[in-house]
Amino acid sequence: MDTERAPVRVVIVDDDQLVRMALRLVIDGEPDLTVVAEAADGDAALTVVAEQRPDVVLMDVRMPGRDGLSATRELLIRPAPPRVLMLTTFDSDDLVLGALQAGALGFVLKDTPPARILDAVRTVADGNPVLSPAATARVIAAATSPWSSHARDASREAARKQLSTLTERELDTARAIADGLGNPEIAGRLHISVATVKAHIGNLFAKLAVDNRVQIALLVRDAED
Structure with a gap:
């Protein structure tokens, strides 16, 4: 990773404060990544993204009020939108496919090891799609059956x-x-x-x-x- 580049700016969106804290600690520990803001729901995410103009949004799927899928759809119709990486404890076919249809570039489960989450953030920041192994398997299964x-x-x-x-x-x-x-x-x-x-x-x-x-x-x- 080229550390001479400006750090990738990340916004964390999750209704669980402990999850946000844990993700911030992991991400801010990397020289090429930095958390610029947090949000607890989809509506707040729309506001902080407009203010901070991040490169990547780590977006929880299920939250009170506006959920992550709705917020992602709204973000991605705006000019110069950020890359969106969905992060959730759920891995149902509907959620995986819904996230991708909403325009997310990646889908990673919250129990993914921190190193893989960091790799996913970097991959999405470069404009490349990424799915966790579990999510990949579910997309393939949904796309090929029955x-x-x-x-x-x-x-x-x-x-x-x-x-x-x-x-x-x-x-x-x-x-x-x-x-x-x-x-x-x-x-x-x-x-x-x-x-x-x-x-x-x-x-x-x-x-x-x-x-x-x-x-x-x-x-x-x-x-x-």
Whole structure:
């Protein structure tokens, strides 16, 4: 991480004060990240985001009054909106899909290890989508079920044809993405640099004609179903 850049400015939105305090401690402990404000509900979030112009909003889903999904939709129709990373204790299909449909770039469960939450904030700040492994699995399940046997066979063949264009290393990277790993974790698994991981992901986007990591994960799951 380039520490010469200005720190990523973060707003934390959660109705639980202890959660906000814990997140602030974790985030403010990093030289490249800083918490500029907190909010306890969606309405307050809209106000502080307008005042602080953060890069990333860590947004709880379920809160009294205006919830996180509604607040996210409102934020993202404003000029120069922040990136939104949904953070919640809930992992139902409706919430995951609702968050993504609202325009969130990421969805991470609150029991995610702090290091992964920090990695998710950085990834979203760079404009890249990120989902926790549990959320990725639920998106894939929701997007592929219920399917007929014929539809699954057709999807499997189409996915395998797309993946056949990849090099062995690119395929390994795609499988790691399907497992919900972030770039540093993929680098560790494959014993390569993060820069090389990013290069492989760029190749995946181009070769597979996809726009985000979830679409890569769906292709891998379809091919291996």
